[in-house]
Amino acid sequence: MSAVLVAGGATGIGAAAVRTLRRRGDQVVLADINAAAAEALLRQDDHGPAWFVPSDFADPGAAAAVVDAALARTGGVLDVVFYNAGILEAHDLGDWTVQAWARSLQVNLSTPFHLVQSATPALRRSDAGRVILTSSTGAFRGHGGLHAYHATKAGLLGLVRGLADELGPDRITVNAVCPGWIDTPFNEPFWNQQPDPDAARRALEASIPLRRQGLPDDVTGLIVFLASDASAYITGQALIVDGGYTAV
Numbered sequence: 001m002s003a004v005l006v007a008g009g010a011t012g013i014g015a016a017a018v019r020t021l022r023r024r025g026d027q028v029v030l031a032d033i034n035a036a037a038a039e040a041l042l043r044q045d046d047h048g049p050a051w052f053v054p055s056d057f058a059d060p061g062a063a064a065a066v067v068d069a070a071l072a073r074t075g076g077v078l079d080v081v082f083y084n085a086g087i088l089e090a091h092d093l094g095d096w097t098v099q100a101w102a103r104s105l106q107v108n109l110s111t112p113f114h115l116v117q118s119a120t121p122a123l124r125r126s127d128a129g130r131v132i133l134t135s136s137t138g139a140f141r142g143h144g145g146l147h148a149y150h151a152t153k154a155g156l157l158g159l160v161r162g163l164a165d166e167l168g169p170d171r172i173t174v175n176a177v178c179p180g181w182i183d184t185p186f187n188e189p190f191w192n193q194q195p196d197p198d199a200a201r202r203a204l205e206a207s208i209p210l211r212r213q214g215l216p217d218d219v220t221g222l223i224v225f226l227a228s229d230a231s232a233y234i235t236g237q238a239l240i241v242d243g244g245y246t247a248v
Helices: 012-023 035-042 062-074 098-125 147-170 185-193 197-207 216-226
Strands: 003-007 027-032 050-054 080-083 130-134 173-179 238-241
Touching: 003 012, 003 062, 003 098, 012 027, 012 035, 012 216, 027 035, 027 062, 035 050, 050 062, 062 098, 080 098, 098 130, 098 147, 130 147, 130 216, 147 173, 173 216, 185 197, 216 238
Parallel strands: 003 027, 003 080, 027 050, 080 130, 130 173, 173 238
Antiparallel strands: none
């Protein structure tokens, strides 16, 4: 049984991961800004113990506070850090503000760095420390309007490589999960920017070899694998789950 911190897990991919991790018996600390969804998720009849920590990852101080809160609940133990929080904003180039850009940078790139920084002492005490960061196929392919999202998700891959090199001697693995188009409300800002959202969805799905968008549970297996002993010799990697979208 591992002690897992899931940052950004009240809905979508994060919620699917929380459910699966609890079913395998892990202790899970869920940190999220969406209190109602998080508390409803943790009331579900799953196996492992779980706690909710309200957190706004746009706050530069959130990372250290979340780690402290997690350690207080798990008795000072932390084996896995899964950072899944993110912001996707869609604006024409001239409509981006300094504030909107800074908010994406904070949530998508700066906070995961500070979260790992704060969690490292506990991960070093673990027999099998694991760091998993949610990037995106947006790190490899571009879409107009999503400038901050693409920049920050690509930046996460550089962060993963640097952390993997530094933390490897401590037997801590660091990897990125790169989902493609997963059908959740997270992507609504992009669809809403399209002249014909329904046509855009159909065209997108036709370009995916498996001819559909993914579901949160399509990503969960990889997350659980990276949190397990089976992934002990995998680090510094960007692992894609996209139905073949970036392969063609």
